[in-house]
Amino acid sequence: MSTLTLKNIRKSFGDVHIIKGIELDIQSGEFVVFVGPSGCGKSTLLRMISGLETTSSGIISIRDRDVTHVPPARRGIAMVFQSYALFPHMSVADNITFGLRLAHAGKDEITKKLAEVADILQLTPLLDRRPKQLSGGQRQRVAIGRAIIRNPDVFLFDEPLSNLDAALRVQMRLEIASLHQRLKATMIYVTHDQVEAMTLADRIVVLNEGRIEQVGAPIDLYEHPANRFVAQFIGSPKMNFLAAKIDVVEGRQMAVADGMAMQLSDEVPAQPGEDITVGIRPESLAIGGEGRQICQARIAVVERLGSETIAYAGVDGQEELLSIKLPANPQVRPGDLVPVTMIGQRVHVFGRDGISIRSQI
Amino acid sequence: MEKDKTLWRVAMLIPPLAVFGILVVWPLFSSFYYSITNWNGFSADYRYVGFDNFLQIFHDPLFTRAAVNTVIWMLAAVIVPTGLGLVLALLIDSQVPGASVFKSIFYLPICLSAIVVGQIWVWIYQPDWGLLNTAISLVTGGNSHFAWLAKPGTALYAVIAAWSWQQTGLAMVIFLAGLTAIPADLIEVCHIEGASSGQRIRQVVLPLLRPATVVVVALGLINSLKGFDILYIMTGGGPFNSSDTLAMHMYNESFKKYHMGYGSAISVVLFLIALAIIFAYFRQLRKVDEIYE
Ligand SMILES: Nc1ncnc2c1ncn2[C@@H]1O[C@H](COP(=O)(O)OP(=O)(O)OP(=O)(O)O)[C@@H](O)[C@H]1O
Numbered sequence: 333m334s335t336l337t338l339k340n341i342r343k344s345f346g347d348v349h350i351i352k353g354i355e356l357d358i359q360s361g362e363f364v365v366f367v368g369p370s371g372c373g374k375s376t377l378l379r380m381i382s383g384l385e386t387t388s389s390g391i392i393s394i395r396d397r398d399v400t401h402v403p404p405a406r407r408g409i410a411m412v413f414q415s416y417a418l419f420p421h422m423s424v425a426d427n428i429t430f431g432l433r434l435a436h437a438g439k440d441e442i443t444k445k446l447a448e449v450a451d452i453l454q455l456t457p458l459l460d461r462r463p464k465q466l467s468g469g470q471r472q473r474v475a476i477g478r479a480i481i482r483n484p485d486v487f488l489f490d491e492p493l494s495n496l497d498a499a500l501r502v503q504m505r506l507e508i509a510s511l512h513q514r515l516k517a518t519m520i521y522v523t524h525d526q527v528e529a530m531t532l533a534d535r536i537v538v539l540n541e542g543r544i545e546q547v548g549a550p551i552d553l554y555e556h557p558a559n560r561f562v563a564q565f566i567g568s569p570k571m572n573f574l575a576a577k578i579d580v581v582e583g584r585q586m587a588v589a590d591g592m593a594m595q596l597s598d599e600v601p602a603q604p605g606e607d608i609t610v611g612i613r614p615e616s617l618a619i620g621g622e623g624r625q626i627c628q629a630r631i632a633v634v635e636r637l638g639s640e641t642i643a644y645a646g647v648d649g650q651e652e653l654l655s656i657k658l659p660a661n662p663q664v665r666p667g668d669l670v671p672v673t674m675i676g677q678r679v680h681v682f683g684r685d686g687i688s689i690r691s692q693i
Numbered sequence: 694m695e696k697d698k699t700l701w702r703v704a705m706l707i708p709p710l711a712v713f714g715i716l717v718v719w720p721l722f723s724s725f726y727y728s729i730t731n732w733n734g735f736s737a738d739y740r741y742v743g744f745d746n747f748l749q750i751f752h753d754p755l756f757t758r759a760a761v762n763t764v765i766w767m768l769a770a771v772i773v774p775t776g777l778g779l780v781l782a783l784l785i786d787s788q789v790p791g792a793s794v795f796k797s798i799f800y801l802p803i804c805l806s807a808i809v810v811g812q813i814w815v816w817i818y819q820p821d822w823g824l825l826n827t828a829i830s831l832v833t834g835g836n837s838h839f840a841w842l843a844k845p846g847t848a849l850y851a852v853i854a855a856w857s858w859q860q861t862g863l864a865m866v867i868f869l870a871g872l873t874a875i876p877a878d879l880i881e882v883c884h885i886e887g888a889s890s891g892q893r894i895r896q897v898v899l900p901l902l903r904p905a906t907v908v909v910v911a912l913g914l915i916n917s918l919k920g921f922d923i924l925y926i927m928t929g930g931g932p933f934n935s936s937d938t939l940a941m942h943m944y945n946e947s948f949k950k951y952h953m954g955y956g957s958a959i960s961v962v963l964f965l966i967a968l969a970i971i972f973a974y975f976r977q978l979r980k981v982d983e984i985y986e
């Protein structure tokens with residue numbers, strides 16, 4: 333059953349079109365993550381779903397009810413803000429039960445629900461404190477508590493972890509994941525952190541300039557990006573793009589460029605001589621070893637991260653440095669001229685318009 | 694070099710300190726001194742009278758009346774502009790049409806001196822052709838010639854109205870600034886949680902406006918303590934001392950009746966009241982700081 337349906341949703345501020353026709357169907361219990369570059373309209377879209385922002389045209393339905401013009405409180409949503417948005421003059425308990433108290437819920441009901449929520453989020457010892465006396469992670473848990481107690485049809489999160497430091501972010505990410513499993517609730521989560529997107533999402537919605545570029549399971553987006561935009565947005569370090577041409581050598585289709593030749597394992601529907609872009613993930617490349625050599629490259633920078641090393645290497649005729657993911661501590665130094673090889677056959681071919689011609693495995 | 698700078702700093706500080714010393718500190722201590730003498734304001738012949746002046750205060754019916762009026766004056770001069778200012782700020786903030794025009798209009802009176810405001814309202818209250826009586830005549834169809842400032846029952850309140858008219862703008866802009874300082878997402882939480890506008894204002898906006906309120910009330914208190922000029926212009930404390938405040942009473946005793954010693958004693962009492970208010974104010978400020986930071 334679908335919980336949330338967006339039909340041709342649009343939003344403009346004056347003459348500026350921000351959301352340019354979004355179609356999306358979200359199933360009950362799904363965890364959907366909106367990702368995209370800054371300013372692409374993620375927050376705007378989320379706020380339109382919440383009702384905090386009006387919708388210029390299109391229809392938003394929650395549980396098959398048209399809520400396009402329903403005020404936020406009666407849409408069956410709850411929202412968690414990046415800034416936590418806790419009331420500084422209220423205790424944790426009062427913050428969490430704010431909505432119940434507004435609705436004049438009974439004392440027993442409030443106490444019971446508060447105890448449940450506080451238990452889920454381990455906030456019980458903190459209920460009497462003011463937000464100011466809490467750490468960032470605790471504050472965000474209070475904000476999540478305020479959302480849970482509403483028992484909404486859809487949870488909306490707008491970059492809830494961006495204000496936390498790296499370690500806490502990982503911990504809270506896990507907590508949100510287990511919360512989702514426990515509540516089996518529908519959640520929409522906005523982030524620009526693609527690790528959060530990959531780890532949390534059942535499905536990722538990649539947005540760019542107010543349009544959906546691709547929707548799919550994290551692994552689908554990683555393995556079958558529909559276009560260059562998605563390909564470079566999902567995965568870290570980002571995918572390498574090499575300018576090349578299609579050629580046929582001894583009856584086999586190849587991608588060729590200066591000093592570089594790659595055999596394409598499957599035929600792609602492209603004519604010899606056609607300009608293409610080849611996309612190769614850094615983790616599909618190696619230096620030397622057993623893979624097929626595709627080119628020579630000169631190492632420019634080596635970043636040693638401990639568990640892995642990223643080498644950036646220049647290839648003649650290519651504008652961008654090639655990034656190559658290497659094991660922990662390889663013997664490479666800047667200045668070395670090295671043979672770059674392919675491990676596996678994961679090559680993505682994009683046409684001149686940036687659309688994937690066919691991704692190959 | 695460092696020493697040069699120090700000299701320079703001292704040199705720059707001397708003029709303002711001198712002015713402050715001559716116009717504030719010196720008179721302050723002289724009034725302490727004169728409050729225990731029977732000086733008449735000009736004669737060189739005066740003597741020490743101990744606490745007689747202060748004791749006299751208890752037997753002075755005019756003092757009691759002025760003290761009562763001062764309390765009424767201060768309460769009204771704080772509550773009315775604060776309340777009206779808050780209501781106006783909330784209305785303007787809720788984007789009623791023409792909000793920014795109203796904002797300027799309401800703020801305008803604060804730019805006028807109390808003397809000008811006083812004179813404007815003297816005309817408004819004028820019995821024969823004043824705006825107020827004319828308006829009342831028009832509405833009731835009668836012929837109103839009420840002398841608002843000349844009747845003991847209305848004089849003080851008429852001045853309070855004029856004062857509030859001027860001070861409301863100040864309260865309004867401070868509240869508006871306070872409203873702008875409330876994070877937008879807190880208001881959005883109210884929308885999501887389904888707060889009515891009444892609930893939003895009572896449970897969220899007003900508590901978060903507490904810092905602004907402390908400032909408005911403190912300024913109101915301090916301004917009302919200083920609010921002598923408008924009374925002086927509009928009623929001079931009359932009729933029959935009905936609109937006397939302590940400041941007015943002190944002025945009359947010192948400069949009209951030439952009881953400079955007694956007047957000084959009243960000024961010392963006023964000074965202590967002001968001091969107490971300022972202390973209370975700072976304590977309140979600290980409490981606010983504890984909640985918001
Ligand atoms: N109230 C508004 N009036 C005019 N333009 C707006 C308004 N709100 C947002 N925008 C514009 O809409 C675009 C999308 O903004 P939005 O906040 O949705 O981006 P975002 O994807 O959430 O970005 P970020 O990752 O930085 O949070 C931006 O260009 C922004 O300037």
Ligand SMILES: [Mg+2]
Pocket residue numbers: 374375376
């Ligand atoms: Mg955003």
